[in-house]
Amino acid sequence: MKLKKIVKFEGKIVCLTGLCIGGTNNDINIGGLDKEVIKNPVTNEPYIPGSSLKGKMRSQLEKKIGKIDRNPCGCGQKDCDVCLLFGAHRNPGAPSNPTRIIVRDAKLSEETKTLFQSLPAERGSYLEFKGENSINRERGTAESPRFFERVPEGAKFDMEILLQIYDRDDEDRLLNAVRQSLELVELSYLGGSGTRGYGKVRFDYEEGEIDI
Numbered sequence: 001m002k003l004k005k006i007v008k009f010e011g012k013i014v015c016l017t018g019l020c021i022g023g024t025n026n027d028i029n030i031g032g033l034d035k036e037v038i039k040n041p042v043t044n045e046p047y048i049p050g051s052s053l054k055g056k057m058r059s060q061l062e063k064k065i066g067k068i069d070r071n072p073c074g075c076g077q078k079d080c081d082v083c084l085l086f087g088a089h090r091n092p093g094a095p096s097n098p099t100r101i102i103v104r105d106a107k108l109s110e111e112t113k114t115l116f117q118s119l120p121a122e123r124g125s126y127l128e129f130k131g132e133n134s135i136n137r138e139r140g141t142a143e144s145p146r147f148f149e150r151v152p153e154g155a156k157f158d159m160e161i162l163l164q165i166y167d168r169d170d171e172d173r174l175l176n177a178v179r180q181s182l183e184l185v186e187l188s189y190l191g192g193s194g195t196r197g198y199g200k201v202r203f204d205y206e207e208g209e210i211d212i
């Protein structure tokens with residue numbers, strides 16, 4: 001089996017609602033944030049880890065083809081789009097190997113950095129801070145406030161996904177599986193608290209072929 005070509009899915013991940021992804025719980029620090037956004041330790045800019053996007057694409061595709069289990073699919077069959085694209089879970093000798101897809105970390109776009117830096121100083125942060133309460137239904141009072149950090153709506157991240165196609169692969173099938181998994185993430189969410197409105201995203205991308 002020989003590597004035939006690579007298809008690059010390149011573009012932007014656009015946040016249509018606030019995004020809270022990949023952070024740590026900071027509950028030791030009293031008065032601190034309950035949920036933080038993951039950031040590049042050098043630049044302090046938020047980013048979307050490739051592992052988070054890949055994991056979400058995978059789990060959405062698993063739902064679509066009916067492979068829902070407690071663990072990711074590890075069947076390793078040559079006709080399993082999930083194992084072909086994302087790798088057979090805990091099955092290193094799987095016939096479906098090697099993993100066809102590479103999902104890069106998505107950095108904050110230059111356009112978004114420039115936009116945020118142009119905001120007034122007190123708002124010149126890449127992040128918003130959101131407080132949420134639980135409502136006591138008997139008393140009608142707000143209780144136990146929690147504080148979240150979010151990437152604000154409108155932020156854009158640089159997207160790069162590479163699909164490696166081998167000579168014996170069904171190219172159209174693999175391409176369609178990638179497109180479909182991205183579409184299914186758009187119809188779901190990225191990061192945490194998606195059922196409460198966070199993490200709606202759109203993928204604006206183009207596909208380019210690289211012959212090798």
Ligand SMILES: [Zn+2]
Binds near residue numbers: 075076088
């Ligand atoms: Zn599988």
